[in-house]
Amino acid sequence: MRIAAIDIGTNSVHMVVVQVRSDRSFEVIDREKMMVRLGAGGLDGKALTPAAMSATFQALSKFRRLAEARGVDEIVAAATSATREAENGGDFLDAVEAQTGIRARVIAGPEEARLIHLAAGYNTEFTGPTVVVDIGGGSVEITLGAAAEPDLARSFKIGVIRLTERFMRSDPPTPRDERRLVKHVEREIGEYIASIARRGFVRVIGTSGTIVSLGALALQVQGKSVGDISNLVVPARAVHKLRKALLGLDQQERLQIEGMDPKRADLAPAGILLIDTILRALGATEITLSDFALREGLILDYIRRNQHQIATIDRYPDVRRRSVMELGDRLHYWTPHAAHVATLALRLFDLTGSVHGLGAREREWLDFGALLHDIGMHISHKSHHKHSYYLVQHGGLRGMAPDEIEVVAQVARYHRTGTPKKSHEAYADLRSELRRTVQVLSACVSLAEGLDRSHSQLVRDVSLEDRGPDYLLRLELSGDAELELWAAQRHVAPLEKWLGKPVRFETVPAVVPADEGAAATPALPRSRKRPATHSRARARARAAKRA
Numbered sequence: 080m081r082i083a084a085i086d087i088g089t090n091s092v093h094m095v096v097v098q099v100r101s102d103r104s105f106e107v108i109d110r111e112k113m114m115v116r117l118g119a120g121g122l123d124g125k126a127l128t129p130a131a132m133s134a135t136f137q138a139l140s141k142f143r144r145l146a147e148a149r150g151v152d153e154i155v156a157a158a159t160s161a162t163r164e165a166e167n168g169g170d171f172l173d174a175v176e177a178q179t180g181i182r183a184r185v186i187a188g189p190e191e192a193r194l195i196h197l198a199a200g201y202n203t204e205f206t207g208p209t210v211v212v213d214i215g216g217g218s219v220e221i222t223l224g225a226a227a228e229p230d231l232a233r234s235f236k237i238g239v240i241r242l243t244e245r246f247m248r249s250d251p252p253t254p255r256d257e258r259r260l261v262k263h264v265e266r267e268i269g270e271y272i273a274s275i276a277r278r279g280f281v282r283v284i285g286t287s288g289t290i291v292s293l294g295a296l297a298l299q300v301q302g303k304s305v306g307d308i309s310n311l312v313v314p315a316r317a318v319h320k321l322r323k324a325l326l327g328l329d330q331q332e333r334l335q336i337e338g339m340d341p342k343r344a345d346l347a348p349a350g351i352l353l354i355d356t357i358l359r360a361l362g363a364t365e366i367t368l369s370d371f372a373l374r375e376g377l378i379l380d381y382i383r384r385n386q387h388q389i390a391t392i393d394r395y396p397d398v399r400r401r402s403v404m405e406l407g408d409r410l411h412y413w414t415p416h417a418a419h420v421a422t423l424a425l426r427l428f429d430l431t432g433s434v435h436g437l438g439a440r441e442r443e444w445l446d447f448g449a450l451l452h453d454i455g456m457h458i459s460h461k462s463h464h465k466h467s468y469y470l471v472q473h474g475g476l477r478g479m480a481p482d483e484i485e486v487v488a489q490v491a492r493y494h495r496t497g498t499p500k501k502s503h504e505a506y507a508d509l510r511s512e513l514r515r516t517v518q519v520l521s522a523c524v525s526l527a528e529g530l531d532r533s534h535s536q537l538v539r540d541v542s543l544e545d546r547g548p549d550y551l552l553r554l555e556l557s558g559d560a561e562l563e564l565w566a567a568q569r570h571v572a573p574l575e576k577w578l579g580k581p582v583r584f585e586t587v588p589a590v591v592p593a594d595e596g597a598a599a600t601p602a603l604p605r606s607r608k609r610p611a612t613h614s615r616a617r618a619r620a621r622a623a624k625r626a
Contacts, residue, residue: 091114143180198374218241410457464491493573553584
């Protein structure tokens, strides 16, 4: 099923189109937005202006055509602050339906806050009580919670258009303009923020255009490269520095700043004051950016209201692992092989820990890269390792920072006999410590790949012995693994390189309970590739050696 969700906001109109999967998760297949300034001059109970409504009708007509071209089955639309406050808000929605065929509902402030919190939790892992802040044109939503449903949820009439119209009397704003705006915001949110502080929180997530654009700009003006903004962490001190820089500039000067969104330049002073004031009131040291907001919350809510459950949330509570498994399932990866390679790779990582010195974070990256190493087969066997790289890069993995996704992608890419090289642009662009991490993790995946060359899971476990001049890797086998031994010898060189010694192999029979295969097989989806018998494995090994 395909669903389009439209957020008719005070500043912009946004649409997202998704494909709902069988497990009731979803994949974003298109996004669109248009800045219409619907609330300009129409807040605080005033009427929406004809010009603002006309611009919104045009945007929604375009969105309707795009949704139809994408073959959507349902359009879910919601209007927020500007519409719910305007004296002609009801007439406006009637006109929307008449002119575009889109039936939109007005949602109350607390409901808007709840939906935003729901979306943020789907996209970014909640490791404990989390504050979610969304800054719109007419209102600001602030929630607190550690699960999909927030414990606290409030909406405040302090959006950037509202504050700009009320307090920004000069350009650049005067110190008096600044003081009046900050005092007003502190009066509005002070008591609520105090209640959040009493409960405690571990993280602050910021959503929607004002926070995302200015948060990214705060890093850019310090000379830091900003790519994918999803889950990008911005220090509060960078926000405060941007505040001091922007408030001394007029609009034309702000437009000269590289990275400044020209459509938001007039609202930037109020926006940066608002973000900085909220972070300082919370006592937060950083804010994590999220590109999921109300529209994605509408999608999730629609699925839930139609009595469908997002099955993967229960199966994989961790958003990072959940998105990895969703990507693998979507691309029909060989589940038993991928899972076994991941198991062996993690075992090698643990056995060599005293040498590489990496920790739990890198171990998780290894797990994810190993699970996804063969998804490039969805495109073609030829160069499938390279296909795996860009499929991981562009697979919509959630809960991970851009550099984490890059490491996972490169671990998947280097699972064959080739090794990372500085002549490879993406590898060379990594920080030095991440290049070493990729070397270590990809070596573990590469050897694990060789140890399951027949996709038959014949190497049940491994152990490692440091014998001084070399290492002995002992393989516990459940059958004739001649092909695996041959492949392991071809794949072991990257591991030997950073271990600093040769690795020798020894085989011993594994003790396998008689009922293990029967008990385990039904729990895993059937591999697309038929496992090789032991005789076929021997024949393939001999043929490969002759070639």
